[in-house]
Amino acid sequence: MTYALVINSGSSSIKFQIVDPNSAASDDPFVSGLVEQIGEPNGRITIKHAGEKHATQLPIANHKVGLETSMAMLNELGCGPTQVEITAVGHRVVHGGMVFSVPELINDQVVEMIRDLIPLAPLHNPANIDGIEVAREILPNIPHVAVFDTGFFRDLPPAAALYAINAEVAAKNQIRRYGFHGTSHEFIAGQVPAMLDRPASTVNQIVLHLGNGASASAIKNGHPIDTSMGMTPLAGLVMGTRSGDIDPGIIFHLARNGGMSIDEIDNLLNRQSGVKGIAGVNDFRDLHRMISEENENAWLAYNVYIHQLRRLIGAYMIALGRVDAITFTAGVGENDAATRADALAGLAHYGIKIDKERNELRSGEPRQISTDDSTVRVFVVPTNEELAIAQKATALAAKLG
Ligand code: ADP
DSSP states (O other), X not given: OEEEEEEEEOSSOEEEEEEOTTSOTTSOOSEEEEEEOTTSSSXXXXXXXXXXXXXXXXXXXXXXXXXXXXXXXXXXXXXXXXXXXXXXXXXXXXXXXXXXXXXXXXXXXXXXHHHHTGGGSTTTHHHHHHHHHHHHHHSTTSOEEEEXXXXXXXXXXXXXXXXXSOHHHHHHTTOSOOOSOHHHHHHHHHHXXXXXXXXXXXXXXXXXXXXXXXXXXXXXXXEEEEESOOSSTTSSSOOSSOOOSOOTHHHHHHHHHSOOOHHHHHHHHHHSOHHHHHHSOOOHHHHHHHHHTTOHHHHHHHHHHHHHHHHHHHHHHHHHSSOOEEEEEHHHHHHOHHHHHHHTTTOGGGTOOBOHHHHHOOOSSOEEOBOTTOSSEEEEOOOOHHHHHHHHHHHHHHHHO
């Protein structure tokens, strides 16, 4: 058996998995690990393997120490890079700008190109580069592949990609819609045609990735034509803690009259808004519990969330003209039957009919939740970004031989 190592490196954490690229989306990975509090006195490494959890607490000075210590722990458990065959390392990279659309074999030049994109993702790309650099040092003989969150959406039609702001300013500052969660949208959109028993090039579909971060995409004949996240992942749907689309004038108002700095507004819109901003919680399980206790703010938050979601679904139905499938995925999309039902309630007139029983059935498998006479098929398909990255990295490594 051969595996891929998948690394998702953040500013103070590293998530990693060792994955069989041929496994199913709902399978547990061979190994999953989390390095937390890098640079803090109370670092922590947690590894899950063969149904058991192993945790160590130690100061982790930097990403290199974090990854080296993790690999040593894996080797001790008998599942590390010296014991199992790892044929590729896949790195999640948040921003590929207009430069990268498909996965890229990493060399020094590619690292520099990712570095040049830091102004577009100042929090994410530096952390991704840290992860790439230490992993290349630790595992120099394995091909490393960068998989970009923006890649799938790089060739959006100009009408969807351009913002109606001064063209010179936009060009100078690389302002356009890039879209994010691309690995997930592509992974899900890739599975739907088989469920419809039709070639991908004939399928029009809407994918709703509803996790803590949330985004929607419209895919026409196999190509994305619109997506809800924008130049940054703050745009579009209401999310767990992010506002999604708001009137940009609100930002000027807060700066001029609300006494807030740019950093405070950034924090407000990214971390203190969305469902949490209105209800005080961002987890939909808490939200539903509060709604059942007649908490007014929880009810309002849910309704604002659903309203914005329906607004985007409506927009994409018009953009696509004919919709063959609507698919829910990620934490909320896969688990929250109420959100699915409310997102598509009352649309029988448009050929969208949810089967109540199918929708409420809990399952980790891809499934149809629309009625047999619904002209638009509605699915729940579990996403697995790590598996998708493992598959892409393995495929590119094999191709380059
Ligand atoms: P992330 O964007 O962090 O990858 P996920 O896709 O893992 O997020 O989704 C996490 C969210 O999924 C949680 O915050 C919660 O709102 C929701 N969620 C998870 N399990 C359930 C469940 N059983 N019922 C309702 N919502 C759930």
